[in-house]
Amino acid sequence: MNENNSHDSTAAFEQALKSSQDQHYTLRLYVIGTSPQSVHAIANIKKICEEHLQGRYELEVIDLYQQPQLAQGEQIIVSPTLIKKLPMPLRRIIGDMSNEERVLVGLDLRPRPK
Amino acid sequence: MTNSKPVSAARILLPKAPTGIQGLDEITGGGLPKGRPTLICGSAGCGKTLLAMEFLVRGATQFNEPGVFMAFEETIKDLTKNVASLGFDLDSLVADKKIVLDFVYIERSEIEETGEYDLEGLFIRLNQAIDSIGAKRVVLDTIESLFAGLPNPLILRAELRRLFRWLKDKGVTAIITGERGDESLTRQGLEEYVSDCVIVLDHRVCDQTSSRRLRVVKYRGSTHGTDEYPFLIDEDGFSVLPITSLGLQHDVSTDRISTGITRLDAMLGDAGYYRGSSVLVSGTAGTGKSSLAAHFCDAACRRGERALYFAFEESPSQIIRNMRSIGIDLEPWVNKGLLRFQATRPAFAGLEMQLTMMHKTVNTFKPEVVIVDPLNGFIIGDNETSVKSMLMRLADFLKTKQITSLFTSLTAGGAPLGVTDVAISAMIDTWLVLRDIEIGGERNRGLSILKSRGMPHSNQIRECLLTDHGMELCEVYVGAGGVLTGSARLAQEAQEQALKLTRKQEVERRQLELESKRRALEAQIEAMRAEFDVQEAEAMKIIGQEQAQALQLVLERAEMGQSRKADR
Numbered sequence: 001m002n003e004n005n006s007h008d009s010t011a012a013f014e015q016a017l018k019s020s021q022d023q024h025y026t027l028r029l030y031v032i033g034t035s036p037q038s039v040h041a042i043a044n045i046k047k048i049c050e051e052h053l054q055g056r057y058e059l060e061v062i063d064l065y066q067q068p069q070l071a072q073g074e075q076i077i078v079s080p081t082l083i084k085k086l087p088m089p090l091r092r093i094i095g096d097m098s099n100e101e102r103v104l105v106g107l108d109l110r111p112r113p114k
Numbered sequence: 115m116t117n118s119k120p121v122s123a124a125r126i127l128l129p130k131a132p133t134g135i136q137g138l139d140e141i142t143g144g145g146l147p148k149g150r151p152t153l154i155c156g157s158a159g160c161g162k163t164l165l166a167m168e169f170l171v172r173g174a175t176q177f178n179e180p181g182v183f184m185a186f187e188e189t190i191k192d193l194t195k196n197v198a199s200l201g202f203d204l205d206s207l208v209a210d211k212k213i214v215l216d217f218v219y220i221e222r223s224e225i226e227e228t229g230e231y232d233l234e235g236l237f238i239r240l241n242q243a244i245d246s247i248g249a250k251r252v253v254l255d256t257i258e259s260l261f262a263g264l265p266n267p268l269i270l271r272a273e274l275r276r277l278f279r280w281l282k283d284k285g286v287t288a289i290i291t292g293e294r295g296d297e298s299l300t301r302q303g304l305e306e307y308v309s310d311c312v313i314v315l316d317h318r319v320c321d322q323t324s325s326r327r328l329r330v331v332k333y334r335g336s337t338h339g340t341d342e343y344p345f346l347i348d349e350d351g352f353s354v355l356p357i358t359s360l361g362l363q364h365d366v367s368t369d370r371i372s373t374g375i376t377r378l379d380a381m382l383g384d385a386g387y388y389r390g391s392s393v394l395v396s397g398t399a400g401t402g403k404s405s406l407a408a409h410f411c412d413a414a415c416r417r418g419e420r421a422l423y424f425a426f427e428e429s430p431s432q433i434i435r436n437m438r439s440i441g442i443d444l445e446p447w448v449n450k451g452l453l454r455f456q457a458t459r460p461a462f463a464g465l466e467m468q469l470t471m472m473h474k475t476v477n478t479f480k481p482e483v484v485i486v487d488p489l490n491g492f493i494i495g496d497n498e499t500s501v502k503s504m505l506m507r508l509a510d511f512l513k514t515k516q517i518t519s520l521f522t523s524l525t526a527g528g529a530p531l532g533v534t535d536v537a538i539s540a541m542i543d544t545w546l547v548l549r550d551i552e553i554g555g556e557r558n559r560g561l562s563i564l565k566s567r568g569m570p571h572s573n574q575i576r577e578c579l580l581t582d583h584g585m586e587l588c589e590v591y592v593g594a595g596g597v598l599t600g601s602a603r604l605a606q607e608a609q610e611q612a613l614k615l616t617r618k619q620e621v622e623r624r625q626l627e628l629e630s631k632r633r634a635l636e637a638q639i640e641a642m643r644a645e646f647d648v649q650e651a652e653a654m655k656i657i658g659q660e661q662a663q664a665l666q667l668v669l670e671r672a673e674m675g676q677s678r679k680a681d682r
Binding site: 030032035037040041064065068069071072075076077078079080081089090091092093094095096097098099102103105106 | 216218219220224225226227228229230231232233234235236238239241242243260264
């Protein structure tokens, strides 16, 4: 799993950059129970999504305590982890999402700082 | 203040999880600390992953302790393929729910850090894996990869500390591997967190031969061997070589076995070597060390015992051919499976590799007799100390197995006999010295017993001859000119023979003379006796006449009286 072929992902990335303004986002947030970090992360990402991706995103919040078997399948070791499934490329945004700039970079909504 | 310290009734020993790895359990006194994490560190390619994997596989197959392998570096596919070469079938172990393999994929470029995080995901994942098969053992290989994959080392450190504590609470025996750092044991200083047991693996090249070593740096709550032990990775996995008998407590046998040479048996208290003893045959080049070894081999095979011959100079066929020339045919024993040759160049592998291979062959072939011919082959360059320690281990190992071992050792021409081997002499029970005796323009072989523990033995030097029916020992002459051997001995023998002959003739002559004297005397006696007889006869005759006359006289007187009618 997650073995993106590099040539595929490069092409997809360029595509994604061009059309990121109107692409549909599939996001999954993995949290652990109701820890403060989880609560923060959920609140933060919801706010960011509403501000930047209104109407074109789909966010699923998954509690690993409820579904521990998902941790292996989705290669989660860090919590909270937000996985950007679509658009390509796949990206993992870790932490409590308090740094909005970085979240936006991770979502390819901002260019990566040089 | 009262000193009422509670005295523990019985010493509680630290519970240990056996690794099943040959040698490692002996060094650690039973295995790794049960229910605690152990750190294994070493540089790249020194076998950390293999050690960890073997611990897990052996736990699952031999000790009924299922295990979880969490890989951070290799994918499951690669890992399975890599350890298949050691005979571990991970696929079937996974199918049998004995082992769970989990590859943790971390790609730095995919990750964007946006704030505080923790490793709870890893905990959950590990917990899930452990609970799915009821695992008792866990391997994290190499957890330090997290530092490369995840930002913010401060958080990571705190989380790792929590992870190790969690593992302890969970009661699993864990192995954590770590890359060797420049100054510290591991790059990220993991040894600060995992402090119950630390094992360092090392892989070094010395004189172009590589050797792997293992050292238990720390083992909390237990005694352990602290030396560097050589280890080996081969098709059967990991094996570590400890000195097998740290306490010198092997059983000894009073059983004696023949040397293969009757005269030598006689020199050794009429019975030969003790079973399970170590014998050293040292001598200069060409003095018949290998022949002596071949005799011993032959004798063992004749008794129906197995003999293992480690040859480091000659190939098996060469040995067989050469021994045939002195009337020992080893080939039938090889065909019968009683004799096995293992011939390698000493330079073929490092010392440890050699020693481990020897251990393994001994363990599989189970011989009663082991020959190492010669020991010196191992000494390349400056490695004499390691050779000695290796031999010590080998001799000890064979002794504990009650295997009689015979080592040959080549002494340099000029070196005084017995000096070069002093270091190994301590572990040798019977030491035979073969030497060149140069006298009268020729070289001959002499054999003597330098020492033989626990038996009366001859202190004589014997000359040994290599004949077409084996090695023969004969008396040497010790005279004013020293020991006589070879043709000098033959000359001496001839001389003595001549001397003996003349003496014999002299005696015979004297006896003859005496005989004739006696005869002359007897003749004389005979003559005198004859003369005496004649005289005696004559005297008797006269005496007879005299008596007759006297009687006549009486008769006449009586007649006269009667005629005169005389009264009395």
